[in-house]
Amino acid sequence: MRLAVISLGCxxxxxxxxxxxxSLADTGIELCSNPDESDVVIINTCxxxxxxxxxxxxxxxxxxxxxKGLKTKVYVTGCAVNRLDGRLRRRFKGVxxxxxxxxxxxxxxxxxxxxxxxxxxxxxxxxAYLKISDGCSNYCSYCTIPMIKGKYRSFSMPIQNHSMSK
Numbered sequence: 001m002r003l004a005v006i007s008l009g010c011x012x013x014x015x016x017x018x019x020x021x022x023s024l025a026d027t028g029i030e031l032c033s034n035p036d037e038s039d040v041v042i043i044n045t046c047x048x049x050x051x052x053x054x055x056x057x058x059x060x061x062x063x064x065x066x067x068k069g070l071k072t073k074v075y076v077t078g079c080a081v082n083r084l085d086g087r088l089r090r091r092f093k094g095v096x097x098x099x100x101x102x103x104x105x106x107x108x109x110x111x112x113x114x115x116x117x118x119x120x121x122x123x124x125x126x127x128a129y130l131k132i133s134d135g136c137s138n139y140c141s142y143c144t145i146p147m148i149k150g151k152y153r154s155f156s157m158p159i160q161n162h163s164m165s166k
Contacts, residue, residue: 004038009046015131027112047080056080064094
């Protein structure tokens with residue numbers, strides 16, 4: 001199976017996309033940069049501001065258009081799904097399934113029934129983004145982050161005990 005992932009928006013979305021790719025890495029799925037040559041396309045969307053929503057809708061439309069007539073399955077996840085779920089579902093009937101931010105594990109299991117790892121691939125050289133928290137609890141009148149991402153929460157890191165031998 002060939003998989004293309006399109007990540008839109010901020011570095012936090014890139015981290016989420018890399019976690020999806022990393023989780024599928026050991027299942028025999030081949031990464032592909034061209035959606036037209038892929039069996040599965042995942043679009044990780046942004047829904048923060050109007051230009052991001054317009055880009056999200058344009059990319060979904062482009063992918064559905066370029067894969068029309070093929071057996072390509074298009075899955076959409078991310079912030080725009082959280083914010084505009086009903087609107088997107090009505091407009092883009094060709095999307096195989098929609099996954100909100102808290103449903104990315106289900107997305108991974110939909111694509112691969114094999115052993116899922118927690119590996120992470122880095123698409124950058126010399127550095128990587130690390131997401132240590134998400135959401136916001138401020139609820140400013142001008143901001144959609146709490147509506148999209150939920151309340152602020154930090155992510156705990158597993159502590160590994162490394163003993164040093166002499």
